[in-house]
């Protein structure tokens with residue numbers, strides 16, 4: 146069991162007996178050069194929640210997390226963390242949080258065990274408790290077998306796990322994780338996810354920033370989407386997906402654009418199919434039709450019911466359908482609907498050029 150940190154009287158209440166780990170109201174952060182990185186956000190995170198903060202590069206995730214962790218002072222609004230005001234009680238806030246920054250802070254010259262011991266000393270963990278705490282944390286992040294190896298020999302994923310262990314050394318009830326899995330390969334990312342789930346199950350509130358929709362979907366109870374310093378949506382992954390509405394019908398269409406008349410005007414069967422989906426009688430006017438790499442994608446309330454009507458209409462027009470699929474919206478669709486941008490495309494490409502795993506075992 147984690148140790149409960151006594152809360153000051155001012156701590157908020159989530160309404161179900163739980164307090165609020167974070168209460169933020171109208172938070173603004175404008176940098177000295179005039180960049181308005183955070184533009185008045187409101188946010189409440191109940192104790193014990195796994196909360197996600199999702200947004201593309203430069204959206205304001207790190208800036209927000211730094212104001213919550215007292216590393217930056219907000220230029221407007223108010224923030225209470227574990228019941229303490231970040232301006233008036235910064236020291237108490239720091240004592241009751243863990244913070245895992247984007248860049249790992251492990252000392253590569255030290256062993257895993259020495260890294261955690263150093264953090265334990267820095268956080269004032271009583272000497273009598275240190276040895277047990279170090280063993281417990283090494284176990285928790287599956288580094289017990291390599292506890293006496295130098296961190297410099299570890300893979301990227303192992304360093305991240307060690308870093309996360311050091312953020313937990315004083316048993317904080319709230320831990321901030323700033324893009325903890327960026328740059329890791331899928332296997333290392335999965336290991337870290339398991340570890341985060343484990344510490345959340347022990348009762349620790351987690352505030353995670355991420356660019357990965359899949360990560361937010363898999364881990365988070367609730368999440369907010371931040372874009373250009375503003376929160377543009379908040380809800381559970383399921384609620385957000387429901388908000389997109391309806392189902393998605395993906396239709397794969399044969400054939401490239403051809404210049405049938407030889408006058409330079411290419412007829413693209415996908416464009417023609419999209420026109421039929423938009424203007425035919427098959428779907429309601431509010432159906433959303435997009436041309437994709439392979440064909441078209443239709444988001445509509447009754448996509449499942451009317452899918453076959455569309456296929457017939459396409460066939461009657463001489464268009465060859467090579468495949469189709471009806472699915473529920475993903476968070477990717479949510480993000481696309483909110484922002485008009487596909488969040489994942491660039492990041493996925495970056496992933497393949499990733500950290501190589503491991504020379505040292507226990508990965």
Ligand SMILES: Nc1ncnc2c1ncn2[C@@H]1O[C@H](COP(=O)(O)OP(=O)(O)OP(=O)(O)O)[C@@H](O)[C@H]1O
Pocket residue numbers: 176177178180181182200201202203204205206207208209
């Ligand atoms: N020290 C700084 N001075 C001025 N502008 C800054 C500073 N740090 C960040 N910014 C700007 O503030 C905005 C938000 O940046 P922030 O790092 O919070 O975004 P982010 O969502 O965490 O992105 P990333 O995923 O790239 O870390 C960006 O426009 C960024 O360029």
